[in-house]
Amino acid sequence: MGKKVNKSGKILIIDDNEDILRAGRLFLKRHFLQVDVEKNPENIPDLLNNENYDVILLDMNFTKDVSSGHEGFLWLDKILEIDPSAVVVMITAYGGIEMAVKTIKEGATDFVLKPWENEKLLATLSSAIKLKESRTELDELKIKQKQLTHDINKSFPEIIGQSPSMLKIFETISLVAKTDANILILGENGTGKELIAKAIHQQSNRSEEIFMSVDLGAVSETLFESELFGHVKGAFTDAKEDRPGRFETASGGSIFLDEIGNLSLPLQAKLLTVLQNRTVTRVGSNKQRTINIRLICATNMHLYDMVKEKTFRQDLLYRINTIEINLPPLRERIEDIPLLADHFLKFYNKKYNKTVRALSPALLKRMQKYHWPGNIRELQHAMERAVIMSQGSVLEPEQFFFSGAGGQKSPERSGDEISLEDYDLEKVEKILIRKVLQKHNGNISKAASELGLTRSSLYRRLEKYEL
Incomplete structure (x- = not known):
């Protein structure tokens, strides 16, 4: 009685000898979930596009009286071109160490001789299926690891x-x-x-x-x-x-x-x-x-x-x-605004190497009255800008930008400030860049570092805003 083998494998046998196909299918279907046979190798692409095979048994020769194995190598290349992870076992009546070595070098997994011994064929296929499972798991692991790495970094x-x-x-x-x-x-x-x-x-x-x-x-x-x-x-x-x-x-x-x-x-x-x-x-x-x-x-x-x-x-x-x-929306959970503001304050203090200690009571009161049409995302961006622009240890209302959609009025500001009514992100960015450049006396490297930009990105913005 043969040893127990994998009962879930899918096998494809490709050989021009119908007796080989019949005998192979009759024997292997007792041990594997699915055994398909094909006489014409021209049908290989269609077969592989419609089914996932664990192992492909491929004959070396399809032309009568030819024993070079040339056709087998051509179809092996074709299979691996279609599916680089395919596990292919070559079969031939004309074997030898030299042919076996060449087969493995060309990408086959193993090599069996006709007429095969059933137990040896079974052992070869069982090993090949384990290899296929390992390759599949490795491919899936690589894809998932790439996504997990992206996920962690996000x-x-x-x-x-x-x-x-x-x-x-x-x-x-x-x-x-x-x-x-x-x-x-x-x-x-x-x-x-x-x-x-x-x-x-x-x-x-x-x-x-x-x-x-x-x-x-x-x-x-x-x-x-x-x-x-x-x-x-x-x-x-x-x-x-x-x-x-x-x-x-x-x-x-x-x-x-x-x-x-x-x-x-x-x-x-x-x-x-x-x-x-x-x-x-x-x-x-x-x-x-x-x-x-x-x-x-x-x-x-x-x-x-x-x-x-x-x-x-x-x-x-x-x-x-x-x-x-x-x-x-954030306007319906105003009691969370101080918590969120404090969270972003700590985050951007660390990111931009700032030492802003807190938000003033006047600013918190104004933030809780504001409509926040952009919700938490708007609050986050507003906190980032405010921390970058800060020069003291406490954020005040005049250092904070609110969108005009919030429906609030703004006090009079200097020409280098922006009113809520004409709020514009590009205008904010231009003002911000100008202030940071002034702070560092025109030093591009220091300004880019504080703004979180590369030197080339900052140069592009300077050109854009004609600064």
């Missing part, structure tokens, strides 16, 4: 808040994080939707896996399928190699689809199919690949109104909103 400030609305959201996160329920986060721009999604992932059973963030508003219609579902080599002009999409890379972890309300109806339909079937098909392939993801979506748009207007699919909305989290 700045995710902690969620700050003690207002009743935020405490309720924290409670919801703790209740749903351990489940795999689909989450829909609703809120205005700048309210911190991605931070909430990240917190859900970090408290979930998938926390050791990838958190994949995808800004659907930045993915063009033409690249949607390639970006999210992947593509195979040659699927389009720039497809130089096989590449998994975001869903495949995130498999085992969580995927965050931001700005889902921006998707067109055709793209909504494609996304819905993937979510229903939990499979993706790479562009240029017919092969379905199973995915295992935790779905978190977000938008600043009113999806329920869009459903009524027939610009968002109702079935997709039902699919993504098992649990809804509504993030309040």
Whole structure:
């Protein structure tokens, strides 16, 4: 009785001898999940584009009375061109050490002689399957490590808040994080939707896996399928190699689809199919690949109104909103403003080597009356500018820039200041650069360092603003 072998492997045998194919399939199907056979090597590309094989058994010779192995090497090259990670075992009746060595050098994994011994063939295939599993795991690990490294390096400030609305959201996160329920986060721009999604992932059973963030508003219609579902080599002009999409890379972890309300109806339909079937098909392939993801979506748009207007699919909305989290705008959680301001003050003090100790009571009072149309993101940027511009240990209202959309009036300022009514980011930047240059007596290196810019970036701005 033969030893127990892997029962889940997929084997492809390519040989022009029908007796070999028949005998191989009859023997191997008792030990492996799937055994496909092919007499014509010209069909190899189609076979590989439609199935993932663990091992390919490839004959060395397909022309009668030829024993050079030349054809086998040509098809070996073709297979490895289609799938560089393919595991190929060469079979021939004309063996020898020299041929075996050349086969391995050309990229084959192993070499067996016809007529083969069943137990030896079984052992060879079992080893080859383990190699395939190792290669697959290594490829997946490389992709995930790259994403994890990117994820770690990306700045995710902690969620700050003690207002009743935020405490309720924290409670919801703790209740749903351990489940795999689909989450829909609703809120205005700048309210911190991605931070909430990240917190859900970090408290979930998938926390050791990838958190994949995808800004659907930045993915063009033409690249949607390639970006999210992947593509195979040659699927389009720039497809130089096989590449998994975001869903495949995130498999085992969580995927965050931001700005889902921006998707067109055709793209909504494609996304819905993937979510229903939990499979993706790479562009240029017919092969379905199973995915295992935790779905978190977000938008600043009113999806329920869009459903009524027939610009968002109702079935997709039902699919993504098992649990809804509504993030309040900053103007509705004013008790959190001092906490957030202090957090950003410490962050930018460290970043710009500043020693600002606090915000004055007058500034805090004004900040809590302000409307904050840009929410936390606007507060963060305002704090960054204020810290850069500060020359003392306490921030005062006159050192702070508020957007005119906030509906507040500004005191009279000098010609080198900016009024709230004509608030303009470029004007702010120009004033800021001028002040920092004056502070360092025109020293470009010191000014660039304080502004957080490279020398070349600062020179471009000087030219732009004619400073």
